[in-house]
Each structure stands twice: as structure tokens, then as C-alpha cells.
Amino acid sequence: MNGSVTFEILQAARAYRLRAGKLLARIGLYPGQDALLSLLDERGPLTMGEAAAALAIQPPTVTKMVNRLASGGFIRTEVDPEDRRKISIALTDAAREKIKEIDAIWRELEFTALTEVESHHQQLKNQLSAITRNLSKGEENARRAS
Structure with a gap:
């Protein structure tokens, strides 16, 4: 496997995740939280299940992210009055400012990743x-x- 295309893709993905994690930590986010915030910025309020499906991750992972982001003041939650099992999530004003920082990080990551391509x-x-x-x-x- 060493030296194969799939090995190189795996190595690139790992390097990307490490670099992204370091840059996101500077703005107080964990990897994955950026994708959730950007998704909500793009689509507006979603249920937690819709967010999990859109991000192709498990609902418990979204729940953990939402709890952390809500405690940080970046996401507000609202229980559906007709179906109390459904929880809607939306961005706060603080998150909208964070989106600008996320976009800058994503541009930096792409520039760095493609410098010698x-x-x-x-x-x-x-x-x-x-x-x-x-x-x-x-x-x-x-x-x-x-």
C-alpha cells in the first residue's frame, strides 16, 4: 500500500485534518464544528437529524457538537412543539462572525495544500x-x- 495512490490520499487527508485542527483551535473550534456552522450558514435552521444526514455523520456526533457549540454561544436550539423529539438548530449572531474566520481558514488550507500542485x-x-x-x-x- 505504501506509495499507492490510496496511501497518498490517506496521508493527505491526515495532514489536512491535523493542519485544520490546529487552525480551528486558534478560533476556539474543534474539527467538524466548522462544517456544521458552515452548513447552517448555507441552509439555515435544520433539525439535528437533517444536519447529521447532510454531514454524513452519526446523530450522537451532531448532538455532541451542538452541545459544545450551544455552550459557546454559537448555536441556539429549539424543540419542535409538535414533535418534542425534533430539535431545530440555528446560528447565533456570534456564529455569523465565526463563519468569516472559518472561511479564512478554509482559504488558507486550500492555498497551502495546493501551493506546489x-x-x-x-x-x-x-x-x-x-x-x-x-x-x-x-x-x-x-x-x-x-
Whole structure:
């Protein structure tokens, strides 16, 4: 595996997560919280289940993120009066300011990651998207087979 394309993708993902974690820590966030805040900024209020599905993560993970972000004043929660099991989450004004910092971090990460990339950025983006689709299809097929 060492030296294979998949090994290099794995190494790049690990390096990205480490760098992102360090940059997010500077603004008081944990990895993953940036994606949740950006999702809410893009789509508006969501239920916790909708957020979990959109981020392709488990609902308990979203619950943990929401609890931390709510205690930090970045997310407000509201229980659906008709179905008390549904909890809606939305950004606070403090989170809207944090979004600007997240966007700056994401731009810095992309610039740093692509500094010495010789291929065209759009071509690389398309290839990585294709890899993600291929691997996601494999996951769906595995679930259907079991």
C-alpha cells in the first residue's frame, strides 16, 4: 500500500485534518464544528437529524457538537412543539462572525495544500469528487449486500 495512490490520499487527508485542527483551535473550534456552522450558514435552521444526514455523520456526533457549540454561544436550539423529539438548530449572531474566520481558514488550507500542485486545480477537484463518489457507491452497495 505504501506509495499507492490510496496511501497518498490517506496521508493527505491526515495532514489536512491535523493542519485544520490546529487552525480551528486558534478560533476556539474543534474539527467538524466548522462544517456544521458552515452548513447552517448555507441552509439555515435544520433539525439535528437533517444536519447529521447532510454531514454524513452519526446523530450522537451532531448532538455532541451542538452541545459544545450551544455552550459557546454559537448555536441556539429549539424543540419542535409538535414533535418534542425534533430539535431545530440555528446560528447565533456570534456564529455569523465565526463563519468569516472559518472561511479564512478554509482559504488558507486550500492555498497551502495546493501551493506546489502541478496539475490544474479544477481537474484535481473533479478527480477527488469522482473518488468520493466511487467510494460512496461502494458503501451503499455494501449496505445493500448485508
